[in-house]
Amino acid sequence: LTASITLDPAFRVAPVNRRTFGSFVEHLGRCVYTGIYEPGHPAADADGFRTDVLDLARELGVTVVRYPGGNFVSGYRWEDGIGPRESRPTRLDLAWHSTETNEVGLDEFVRWSARAGVEPMMAVNLGTRGIQEALDLLEYANHRGGTTWSDRRIANGSPEPHGIRMWCLGNEMDGPWQIGHKTAREYGRLAAETARAMRLLQPGLELVACGSSHLGMPTFAEWEAAVLEEAYDAVDYISLHAYYEEKDGDLPSFLASAVDMDRFIDAVVAAADHVRSRVRSPKRMMLSFDEWNVWYQSGSPSRPPTGEDWPVAPPLLEDVYNVADAVVVGGLLISLLRHSDRVTAACQAQLVNVIAPIMTEPGGRAWRQTTFHPFSLTAHTAAGDVLRVEPAGPVQDTARFGPVPVVDAVATHDADAGTTAVFAVNRSTDQRVELDIDARALGAGRIARCLTVADDDPRAVNTPDDPDRVVPHPNPDATVDSARVRVVLPQVSWTVIELT
Ligand code: AHR
16 A cells, blocks of 8 residues: 655644643552652652652653542542641542542642653642632642742742642533533533632633543533633633543554544534634634543453442553554544644643553552553654644545544654654554655655554553563664655554654
8 A cells, every 4th residue: 555645844733732742640540659659669769759650751751741630639629638748638539439548749749740840730629629729729839928828838848839830620520420510501600710710819820621521422512612601711721531442343443543533623623613703702712632542441450449448549440552552542642733723732641550651560660551652752753843744545444433544644843953753653454555755845855763663463562571562663664765755654553754
């Protein structure tokens, strides 16, 4: 099979937003405890943070990290996680049927974020709580001092304000599973009033209203429209969440997950712009895709406990990812980059152990899942402007999405550095594709690097005993001649080509 794309700096979508490469740390399973934090671990620093995980988070290229949930936040009392550890209460976490020790809270997370070199992004509880608690939290986190809450932060060892800019107004409030689940009108009013009050305290915040929990929600689009009718002037973003999995052995549909993500983004843009017209606002609503990933929800071996069992940091949602999952993750990043004009923040859910690119053993090793690699390479390589590319080539039928292009791709171009990167997937399960890249408009004459994630066995995984079974390999079939690049994309593969 053959496919082709043309690169031209005139086809600029938007600058690459660094926040596209966000992640998520929730008090869920072993993401926090024995994930980012494990005092007593041989690699723990003086604050109990695992330096092996910090190193991997930096290598992953994560830029912004959402905290503390997720479903967890809708029952969370943020004050439980501040002050001397010995006086912090132990609570039931109803979202994940676990026991929360509160050893880690806001101040620890901000300290961890500084060490990881990431921007913290905070969620407030609009499930069991409301405007006042959000204001108290904001005052504690961001006010410079001289008030009850800001002085408590200073007394707790953080003299400087945390300066958290981006705040999520609740989490998945459309979901019946959510503690404090609301109708769109109820939530829209609460989000708007919370946002307005938070802005009185600090005008420059970036605020995210909850959109639908996924595209298949029965209230999808109506929810976005109603929430934004209430809150359009008060918020900057509407959120999107989406998880993908291979169902019933239908690999071709799974490999086309980014088609669904494209449609979801386009639909939310349409809903937001519809409200923009109705409220006659000059402001364009941005999208925060603050949960996305592969998640085997139907077959996950690690589901929440039930009954009298309320464990501390149990292994939950510890999905093990294979080569096809890595190709899908790479494809989802292509979709996010392609929409950089509207999707200006995104968080892969989650960072460690819980549906995560980084895994740890309690007291033991840390390793990279297959999905780590396309994320890390995209985060470190995408630079400058996103360029629109229109792959011409074969299409294949899928049961879930109809006919889809076999090759999907996006490019970025950094005019100052004189570099261009092409990110491409081959969704065919049995055929390689020769991709022809016309880079004459860029004058690109050299392939600096071409790496591919692929394997004879698309189900191959990384394990603690064989952590590098699946890694990117230099692609031997990449050539350039007079700014015409040719690269062979193996079946079920993800590739990055860097040109100078
Ligand atoms: O990321 C896991 C969970 O998925 C989050 O807690 C929730 O927001 C979503 O449903």
